[in-house]
Amino acid sequence: xxxxxxxxxxxxxxxxxxxxxxxxxxxxxxxxxxxxxxxxxxxxxxxxxxxxxxxxxxxxxxxxxxxxxxxxxxxxxxxxxxxxxxxxxxxxxxxxxxxxxxxxxxxxxxxxxxxxxxxxxxxxxxxxxxxxxxxxxxxxxxxxxxxxxxxxxxxxxxxxxxxxxxxxxxxxxxxxxxxxxxxxxxxxxxxxxxxxxxxxxxxxxxxxxxxxxxxxxxxxxxxxxxxxxxxxxxxxxxxxxxxxxxxxxxxxxxxxxxxxxxxxxxxxxxxxxxxxxxxxxxxxxxxxxxxxxxxxxxxxxxxxxxxxxxxxxxxxxxxxxxxxxxxxxxxxxxxxxxxxxxxxxxxxxxxxxxxxxxxxxxxxxxxxxxxxxxxxxxxxxxx
Numbered sequence: 001x002x003x004x005x006x007x008x009x010x011x012x013x014x015x016x017x018x019x020x021x022x023x024x025x026x027x028x029x030x031x032x033x034x035x036x037x038x039x040x041x042x043x044x045x046x047x048x049x050x051x052x053x054x055x056x057x058x059x060x061x062x063x064x065x066x067x068x069x070x071x072x073x074x075x076x077x078x079x080x081x082x083x084x085x086x087x088x089x090x091x092x093x094x095x096x097x098x099x100x101x102x103x104x105x106x107x108x109x110x111x112x113x114x115x116x117x118x119x120x121x122x123x124x125x126x127x128x129x130x131x132x133x134x135x136x137x138x139x140x141x142x143x144x145x146x147x148x149x150x151x152x153x154x155x156x157x158x159x160x161x162x163x164x165x166x167x168x169x170x171x172x173x174x175x176x177x178x179x180x181x182x183x184x185x186x187x188x189x190x191x192x193x194x195x196x197x198x199x200x201x202x203x204x205x206x207x208x209x210x211x212x213x214x215x216x217x218x219x220x221x222x223x224x225x226x227x228x229x230x231x232x233x234x235x236x237x238x239x240x241x242x243x244x245x246x247x248x249x250x251x252x253x254x255x256x257x258x259x260x261x262x263x264x265x266x267x268x269x270x271x272x273x274x275x276x277x278x279x280x281x282x283x284x285x286x287x288x289x290x291x292x293x294x295x296x297x298x299x300x301x302x303x304x305x306x307x308x309x310x311x312x313x314x315x316x317x318x319x320x321x322x323x324x325x326x327x328x329x330x331x332x333x334x335x336x337x338x339x340x341x342x343x344x345x346x347x348x349x350x351x352x353x354x355x356x357x358x359x360x361x362x363x364x365x366x367x368x369x370x371x372x373x374x375x376x377x378x379x380x381x382x383x
Contacts, residue, residue, distance in 0.1 A: 155283040
């Protein structure tokens with residue numbers, strides 16, 4: 001198949017999943033064309049079956065806000081026509097689904113029928129999509145999609161509660177490449193960051209308010225009162241400066257390292273003892289799954305789709321959102337009991353293997369084939 005993938009090219013979960021999916025499809029012989037405004041961060045190596053098309057937005061004095069959605073639709077049309085694509089797979093509803101719909105209508109005038117699939121990732125539904133300024137367009141674009149997928153059962157239910165969806169939503173979960181995200185020997189790295197054998201806790205996010213990064217800092221502060229430990233903060237975003245200031249106020253700066261965005265995340269996870277994810281909402285919790293694949297137990301909130309991957313009392317622990325005391329208690333329970341920590345590490349890996357990319361990609365391939373078949377039959381009936 002010749003597949004166009006439209007996504008945000010950032011470190012966020014939707015961009016990560018879209019890129020990893022495209023790479024996996026290319027490995028299986030499909031031709032994959034990424035269409036976005038810059039090269040996706042995980043599209044970091046040459047592959048003969050992968051192509052990248054940059055969306056450029058002309059600037060004119062007339063526009064206070066450059067019309068990216070229009071430029072995206074035009075680029076979709078150009079790539080589909082010139083590369084003879086079979087279908088589009090757009091990740092994150094805003095603005096990709098509506099842009100795909102516009103491109104599809106333009107192509108109909110050129111006697112080209114292109115189906116598109118919309119994958120919902122979370123905040124495109126739970127936050128942005130609910131805004132009254134966007135909801136009508138989001139609802140329309142989803143219903144006009146040839147298929148809709150959601151990355152968790154929770155997100156599917158949330159979407160059906162919030163929008164008047166007229167067709168089935170297929171749950172195809174996020175996944176992890178267990179060949180890449182696997183425990184490796186990085187003891188030299190560990191000794192650099194924790195020279196006295198301290199336990200290492202890690203948090204990864206885009207540092208937005210919904211991630212409740214302050215709960216990570218406060219939890220670590222309480223843990224640090226009881227035992228030696230280090231905290232690694234991975235990622236960047238609007239809350240980072242405030243979190244650095246909070247560390248100064250708590251006097252924990254010597255034990256916390258803000259490492260920014262990291263492309264070799266698996267190396268950091270390989271020296272991590274516990275992963276913290278206290279988000280107010282996660283549609284799935286891909287960062288936690290990647291940690292679990294590296295044999296790292298997860299202490300998380302019980303929000304959104306997180307309980308679908310983090311099993312309380314087995315792969316880690318779940319707490320109510322904002323319950324720093326409970327998170328601290330569970331952290332200390334594992335960090336002070338090496339036998340229990342070892343058992344939870346083993347359980348975390350076993351759970352991650354259930355979401356291995358090799359088991360999930362065929363579900364997308366089957367959906368692609370079904371959508372293409374339905375589109376062909378519909379085109380024939382309209383003749």
